[in-house]
Amino acid sequence: MRFVSIEFLTFLAGVFLLYYQLPGKFRWIVLLIASYAFYAVFDYRCLLFILITTLSTYYAARLLGRENQRYERLLADNPHWKRLEKKAAKAQATRKKRRILLLALLLNFGILAVLKYYNFFAANVDSLLLQLGVQPVLPQFSLLLPLGISFYTFQAAGYVIDVYRNKYAPDGSLFRYALFVSFFPQLVQGPIGRYDQLAQQLYQPHRFDFTRCRYALQLMLWGYFKKTVIADRLAVLVTTVFDNYTSFDGALLFLAAAAYGVQIYTDFSGGIDIIRGAAQYLGIEMAENFRRPYFACSISEFWRRWHITLGAWMKDYLFYPLALSKPLNKLGRYLQKRCGLWIGKTLPTCLVSLMVFLVVGIWHGAEWRYVIYGLWNGGIIAFSTLAAPLYKQLRQLFHIQENSLPYRLFMMLRTFLLVTLGRYFVRSSSLPQAWAMLKQSFTDFHLSALGNGGLLHLGLSNRALLLIGLCLLLLLAVGILQEKGYRLREQVDKWPVPVQFALELAAIFSVLLFGVYGPGYNAADFIYMQF
């Protein structure tokens, strides 16, 4: 059941009706049944994996919660304890908790690793053995990759780690927790929710609210517009160029990579708008996953605006634990003595950034091009951080105000170029193709190729290109207004009702008329669905 389908809209309408018809205490059960039905329709075999993750993380969290309680009782029973005694008791509890946490994480990330990365690992080991003159030993398997496994595994892992850290008590109901892991709008491509922000919203019975439902409709329409009118249309151009890259000039390759950047943004953020809109119908506010990433002035800012929930997950559960670890602290102190304060402070953290982005790259898929994509982003962030004093000196030398509009525009353009270069790795079908396209972009770059009708050989008609141009202008205008702090939906709400109604109708018709549909055509799957 695709989000861009009549089936999904019918399904959502059915859930909506049932949800608000039934008494409050049964509403979360409607969501649970709907979520499992939604998942089963995609592939019933995948239910086993989400069940394993749900059961293992639920019981691990219960055990962790018990240990937290036991430790707290111990402290309450022994108010006379000195610091050393408290520390010893805490260390003992932590050792137990760590074992439980490790087992839960190993099992869940182990499933993810085997299903998603085994073939990649086996192929590389075998290719290495072949080079050494040894027969390959690891066979390739046709493995099932459950829908949304990277999303729900990270969400469930975040919950267990939070309980380990005693951030909150574990959930007392297996079925309610199962809803947190499987809530159907987030199953396809996130966002990666946090238990303390999402779970209570799922369990509480929400009352029907007309304004909220209108907002939900508007958000979903905006998502459908981005996905079907822009992303799926740009996909034609991107596929034409990437599938026949040797026939195109370097300038057109770069244009296609930039177009892919816009495609993946409108595809992913459009999908998230649909997801958040669908949840809003049911009174549930899901985490924001995008904040106009192409307005970012640096790669690190880009990652704070792009796929925000993955970035936040990485920061809380990987970056900080690594950066605050004893070996990194020792390294920092060592470097501080040998190379000065700046290097001592930044180099260890840069190393951690690089490791985290390596994981972000691999999270996207089991291929070398994703490894390079992660290292490309992490490398730029590390370099920019280390070179920050140099940039500051240059700004002072040329009397550049950091917050001036021209400088910010320059930085936005620079960031967009760097992001676009990274896109070559994500969109190419292999690492050699990405390198070849990059090389061609730099060695065979002729701006003239963009004129002389060159754009008309990219699979799209003049009319389609014009439409994309207009849509991008609209996207830009909305982005600028949102950057300036305008809350557009609330502004629209103040307009006369007939105008609002006309606007919503216009939006529906523009999606129906300009969306990439037609006989025999299926809306393209969301790009992030494969991750």
Add this chain to the structure above:
Amino acid sequence: MKELLEILRTLRPDIDFEHETALVDKALIDSFDIVRIVGECNDVFDIEIDVDDLLPENFNSAAAMWELIQTLMNE
């Protein structure tokens, strides 16, 4: 408190930690500084500052950091 101020002055000699009360809000210290401050404090005071403690309000002033350290020392 003296030890904490010494750590802070070593890591960022350019900041007046005794009087500044918006270190994070004014972006006088960044996440790199916080990571180093936490690493040093964990070692010197034999505590474990958790990821969940990395909130702006805990690092906006030396006094706030000291309060956090005291709380963790008494846990």
